[in-house]
Amino acid sequence: MMISKAKIMKFAVVGSGKFGRELTKILLNNHHEVLIYSRRIQEIQSITNDSKSLSGFVFPNPKNLTATTDLKDLADVKYIFLTFSSKDISFMLNKIPVTDQQIFISCIKGFENNLGVLPSEMLIEKFGVKKENLIVLSGPNLSREIAKKELTATVLAGENKKAMSEVAESLKNEFFIPFINTDRYGVELAGALKNIYAIVSGYFHAKGVGENTIGFLLTKSLEEIRVFSEARGANSSTFLGLAGVGDFFSTALSKDSRNYKFGKMLATGLNATEALAKINDTVEGYQTSLAVHKKSLELGLNLSILNFLIELYDSEKSLDEASKILVPEGIDYDIRTY
Numbered sequence: 001m002m003i004s005k006a007k008i009m010k011f012a013v014v015g016s017g018k019f020g021r022e023l024t025k026i027l028l029n030n031h032h033e034v035l036i037y038s039r040r041i042q043e044i045q046s047i048t049n050d051s052k053s054l055s056g057f058v059f060p061n062p063k064n065l066t067a068t069t070d071l072k073d074l075a076d077v078k079y080i081f082l083t084f085s086s087k088d089i090s091f092m093l094n095k096i097p098v099t100d101q102q103i104f105i106s107c108i109k110g111f112e113n114n115l116g117v118l119p120s121e122m123l124i125e126k127f128g129v130k131k132e133n134l135i136v137l138s139g140p141n142l143s144r145e146i147a148k149k150e151l152t153a154t155v156l157a158g159e160n161k162k163a164m165s166e167v168a169e170s171l172k173n174e175f176f177i178p179f180i181n182t183d184r185y186g187v188e189l190a191g192a193l194k195n196i197y198a199i200v201s202g203y204f205h206a207k208g209v210g211e212n213t214i215g216f217l218l219t220k221s222l223e224e225i226r227v228f229s230e231a232r233g234a235n236s237s238t239f240l241g242l243a244g245v246g247d248f249f250s251t252a253l254s255k256d257s258r259n260y261k262f263g264k265m266l267a268t269g270l271n272a273t274e275a276l277a278k279i280n281d282t283v284e285g286y287q288t289s290l291a292v293h294k295k296s297l298e299l300g301l302n303l304s305i306l307n308f309l310i311e312l313y314d315s316e317k318s319l320d321e322a323s324k325i326l327v328p329e330g331i332d333y334d335i336r337t338y
Contacts, residue, residue, distance in 0.1 A: 042054060200308075
């Protein structure tokens with residue numbers, strides 16, 4: 001087993017969901033100390049007493065693990081992973097103590113629902129986190145595959161190269177491989193936007209189209225991700241990397257993705273409200289799509305796939321109608337620029 005060469009450090013993981021648990025396990029196996037937070041008292045009691053979550057997830061090296069329901073306990077921890085859902089951003093960040101010595105690693109995918117801003121923007125503008133104290137973690141990181149120790153890459157993006165290197169060394173093992181990127185904005189946008197187009201992918205797959213059509217759809221979906229992100233200041237080269245192509249294709253082709261499943265349900269004629277009720281879990285791409293669509297109109301962008309999806313939420317569409325979103329009226333350029 002390859003052991004991280006990083007010095008022993010203390011981390012906090014805010015959120016005991018699937019991804020938060022896997023990060024905690026990686027850090028513990030690399031002999032670091034971890035403080036894990038959950039709002040659920042029974043969850044914390046289970047971790048404290050039995051070193052396992054209520055779901056049965058067993059944590060290694062329990063002597064290095066502490067569990068809490070009090071976010072004030074994070075005050076003396078330098079590195080803090082944020083692994084909760086985007087819908088909880090305001091609620092959680094209002095309770096987390098922020099100091100100039102802390103480094104926040106945001107694993108949150110999506111936008112703040114009420115404001116339509118990115119998690120990093122919330123941290124900087126509303127909660128006073130310095131840009132150099134903020135890192136975004138993203139990539140093709142399906143929790144169930146990390147649990148199986150499938151070879152997995154992740155991206156750490158930010159301005160503070162020293163902090164990113166320390167976090168990367170602390171996470172690296174024989175199957176979880178971190179890379180570094182300086183385009184925090186692009187990496188975060190890619191991680192949020194891919195969920196939108198995973199919904200569309202699920203829809204088209206459910207309609208039974210061929211591989212040619214799927215290749216066409218995914219390429220043009222990635223183009224819309226790039227066009228929107230560039231309009232908001234991201235670096236186009238980021239979308240050729242793990243946070244772009246890598247994460248997008250993993251999510252868009254994953255039949256276990258909630259976004260993909262949501263798209264399949266829309267293909268059966270359910271509207272968005274009915275499909276969400278049936279999923280009965282967070283579908284990050286839904287709220288993200290509403291925020292991005294609103295912003296795209298403000299920016300004057302014509303994102304035909306996204307526009308189609310917004311219409312699909314309220315009214316059933318035939319495959320012929322869906323296919324038309326990919327076909328330009330005349331002869332168009334392969335790669336669009338604005």
